[in-house]
Amino acid sequence: MTEHDTPITTPVVGVGDRPIFVVGAPGNGAEHLVPALLASPGAWDATAVVAEVSAAGGAVSSRLEAALEERRSGIDWSRLPGDASPRMIAVLSDPERELATLLDLFPDAIVVQVHRSPEAVLAEAGDAEAAAEGWARAARQFLSRAEALPDDRCVTVAIESLLAEPDEELQRLFRALGLGWSRRISNVWRKSAVRLLPSRDGGSVVLADAEELQALDAKVRERVPALRPSLLPTSGDSGLTALDNGLASLLRRLGSSLLVSTYQTDRLISLRAVPGGLGVHLRAFDRPMGMAVFPGGLAVGIRSEILEYRDLPEAASGLEPKGLYDACYLPRNSHVTGDIAVHDLGVGRDGLWAVATQFSCLATLDAQHSFVPRWQPPFITALAPEDRCHLNGMAIVDGLPRYATALGVSDEAGGWRPGKASGGVLMKVPTGEVLVEGLSMPHSPRWHEGSSMCWSPGAAGCSRSTRRPGRRLSSRSFPASPAVWGSIAASPSWAPPRCGRPSRSVGYRSPNAATSSAVSGRSS
Numbered sequence: 001m002t003e004h005d006t007p008i009t010t011p012v013v014g015v016g017d018r019p020i021f022v023v024g025a026p027g028n029g030a031e032h033l034v035p036a037l038l039a040s041p042g043a044w045d046a047t048a049v050v051a052e053v054s055a056a057g058g059a060v061s062s063r064l065e066a067a068l069e070e071r072r073s074g075i076d077w078s079r080l081p082g083d084a085s086p087r088m089i090a091v092l093s094d095p096e097r098e099l100a101t102l103l104d105l106f107p108d109a110i111v112v113q114v115h116r117s118p119e120a121v122l123a124e125a126g127d128a129e130a131a132a133e134g135w136a137r138a139a140r141q142f143l144s145r146a147e148a149l150p151d152d153r154c155v156t157v158a159i160e161s162l163l164a165e166p167d168e169e170l171q172r173l174f175r176a177l178g179l180g181w182s183r184r185i186s187n188v189w190r191k192s193a194v195r196l197l198p199s200r201d202g203g204s205v206v207l208a209d210a211e212e213l214q215a216l217d218a219k220v221r222e223r224v225p226a227l228r229p230s231l232l233p234t235s236g237d238s239g240l241t242a243l244d245n246g247l248a249s250l251l252r253r254l255g256s257s258l259l260v261s262t263y264q265t266d267r268l269i270s271l272r273a274v275p276g277g278l279g280v281h282l283r284a285f286d287r288p289m290g291m292a293v294f295p296g297g298l299a300v301g302i303r304s305e306i307l308e309y310r311d312l313p314e315a316a317s318g319l320e321p322k323g324l325y326d327a328c329y330l331p332r333n334s335h336v337t338g339d340i341a342v343h344d345l346g347v348g349r350d351g352l353w354a355v356a357t358q359f360s361c362l363a364t365l366d367a368q369h370s371f372v373p374r375w376q377p378p379f380i381t382a383l384a385p386e387d388r389c390h391l392n393g394m395a396i397v398d399g400l401p402r403y404a405t406a407l408g409v410s411d412e413a414g415g416w417r418p419g420k421a422s423g424g425v426l427m428k429v430p431t432g433e434v435l436v437e438g439l440s441m442p443h444s445p446r447w448h449e450g451s452s453m454c455w456s457p458g459a460a461g462c463s464r465s466t467r468r469p470g471r472r473l474s475s476r477s478f479p480a481s482p483a484v485w486g487s488i489a490a491s492p493s494w495a496p497p498r499c500g501r502p503s504r505s506v507g508y509r510s511p512n513a514a515t516s517s518a519v520s521g522r523s524s
Contacts, residue, residue, distance in 0.1 A: 019046070019088040019106045020177060023095040024114035025138030027121040027131060029159045029193070033114055034091045036170065036189040040179040046090040050098065087179065096141055110177055111149060113142050115220050116159040118213040132213060139216040146223050152176075158224045159193075166190060168284045171266055181286045182304050183334065247271065248278040261288040261300070268300065274324065290355060292345035298329050299352055301342025306354065306365065308333040338370045340385075343392040344444065349399030360388045362401050362429070375401065378432035379411050386413035390420070394429070395445040395452060401429045403452045405442040409434070426454055 020037065024030035038045055092098050103109055118135050125131030146154055155176045161169045166186045174181040251258060252273035260269040268288050270281040290301035298309040309329035316328035341357035354371060356363045361376040361383060373383055380388055390407035397403075408416025408423040416423065424439030435452070445454040 018178065019090070019102075019109040020112060021095075021099065021102060021109055022089070022091040022112045022114060023099065023138075024116070025121065025135045027124055027135070028114050028116040028138070030091050030112075030114040032192045033112070033157070033162070033189070034089060035192045036185050037089050037112075037177075037179065039185045039188045040087070040174065040181065043087045043089050043179065046088045050090045050092060050102070087177075096137075099145075109153070111145060111154050112173070112177070113145065113154065113156045113223075114159065115142065115156060115224060118217055120159070136213060136216055139220050142220055143216075143223075156220075156223050158221070161224070162189065163193060166193075171284050171286065180303075183286060183302065183307070184305075184336075248273045251278075259291055259293075259298075261285075261291055263287040263289050290342045290345040292347050292352065294347045297332075299345050299347075301337075301345055301354060304337060304339050306335045306337055306342060306345070306352070307331060308335075335365050336370065337365075340371060341387065344394055346394055346396040346401070348396045348401065353394065353396065353401055355391055355394055355404075357390060357392055358385045358387050359383055360386075360391050362391075362394055362404065375404075375430055377404070377406065377409075377427060379409055381411055384413075388412060388415055390416045393443040393445050393454065395447045397447045402447065403427065403435075403445045403454075404429050405439075405445050405454050407441055409437075424456070426452065 022030045022034055022037070034045070034047070037043055092102075099111070103111075118132065121135050122128045122131050142156075146156070155173065157169065157173050166189055167183070170186055170189060171181050174185070247258070251271065257270055257272040260271065261267075262269065266284055266286060266288065268283045268285050268291075270279075270283075272279045272281070285300065285302050285307075287303040288300055292299045296311050298311075300307045300309070308331075310332045311327045311329055313327060315330065316325040319325045319328060337354070337356075340354075340359055340363075342354050343357045344355040346353045350364050352365055353374075354363050354365070356371055356373070359371075359373065359376075360380045361373040363371040363373050366372055376383065377389060377391065389410050391404060392407065393405040394401045395403040404427045406416065406425055406427065407420045409425060410416045421440055422438055424437075424442040425434045426436040426439065426442060426445060427433065428435055439454070440456050442454040442456045445452055447453075
């Protein structure tokens with residue numbers, strides 16, 4: 001035995017965070033899932049390395065460590081997103097022989113078990129009897145591993161669920177694996193999974209041991225998370241409910257829906273009036289934040305893209321229950337921005353404007369660049385992905401940004417964090433003049449009837465700033481829920497108590513100020 005053939009007796013280190021081994025019976029489709037996993041930032045393919053070891057008789061030696069280091073050295077670590085780490089991914093051709101040794105080498109590795117119904121596997125098999133035997137053997141190994149490994153080291157995914165709800169299921173899988181997801185990954189999966197789509201003319205296969213296969217399939221599916229379809233237009237009696245507090249009647253009067261983004265749970269929530277109360281509809285996105293509604297369309301900013309949807313009323317007319325929906329937004333375009341943290345979007349005379357929080361600037365889009373910086377606060381001295389002041393909102397007046405909010409006046413990376421409870425500001429654009437300071441985490445500024453207003457969740461209310469002719473700028477607050485803030489244009493006459501500290505005596509008022517609202521004018 002040479003020095004290079006010396007077996008490794010200790011776990012392999014230095015290959016990144018928690019390797020991922022993908023296993024499944026022949027025909028289960030495990031190899032089609034791997035391209036989607038490899039599309040995640042930091043992921044790299046170790047399948048050839050593992051196959052090389054297997055070809056050598058399964059003897060794991062220092063050759064493996066050298067091969068891993070060679071692959072690892074090809075990663076450009078500086079280009080990985082801040083929250084990404086290198087992840088080794090390999091699909092195992094013979095998990096029964098390879099997996100035990102690999103788990104000894106990588107004690108924190110995660111096993112992804114890919115399951116597919118026996119009917120689908122056998123329908124594509126040349127030798128149905130041999131395929132049935134291989135499927136049953138893999139299913140028994142599947143159940144044995146699920147019992148032996150902790151839940152955080154054994155993740156199960158069903159091909160049928162991935163085909164039915166790719167975005168939902170991929171996000172669930174990637175969260176469990178600690179991988180970064182983007183809509184591009186769903187596209188990679190769809191392209192790779194074309195061969196897994198059921199054949200229209202595929203016949204059924206009759207086997208003597210069909211009952212045993214069905215029983216094994218049922219046991220395996222007990223370990224597979226239940227599919228939660230995201231395309232249901234409304235929730236059933238046992239589905240989602242919402243505390244109404246009069247919101248349904250308000251939306252019904254306005255003839256509108258309310259869209260809410262929540263990046264903590266990766267969901268875009270549509271609230272709308274339905275017979276009997278408030279309808280709640282969820283769609284899965286990767287870190288959705290800023291949104292903008294424009295005639296016939298909707299834009300949504302997610303982790304590394306800005307997605308554009310268009311309303312097709314003819315599609316809405318076909319949704320069940322018929323007659324309830326008057327709009328149906330379908331995806332049409334995607335602009336790749338990179339992870340710039342799009343906290344707010346707005347439509348101006350130059351097209352779509354975005355708040356690029358990571359780069360502390362307001363930006364527009366063109367066909368050549370990820371984004372085009374157009375404005376940044378005067379205290380920001382460099383365009384860098386450091387989230388220096390947490391610039392997070394803008395108000396567009398007469399087609400141009402005129403107000404912006406930030407959580408702090410800082411020119412250092414993350415410098416806004418220590419004072420975020422009371423360091424927020426409302427600024428005038430383009431001068432950068434701080435109009436109001438001392439705000440608690442302000443965002444979503446809006447211009448309405450001579451006043452600029454911004455939502456201030458730390459103070460559980462809204463801050464309203466107004467300049468009257470011959471008077472100083474005044475800043476006041478009133479309690480308001482996020483739902484009320486979405487429809488604030490409907491109630492402009494509230495008289496709030498004083499809040500905040502106007503820092504200058506100058507305000508801005510457009511003679512033709514446009515009303516802005518976060519509520520779309522559609523019922524779906």
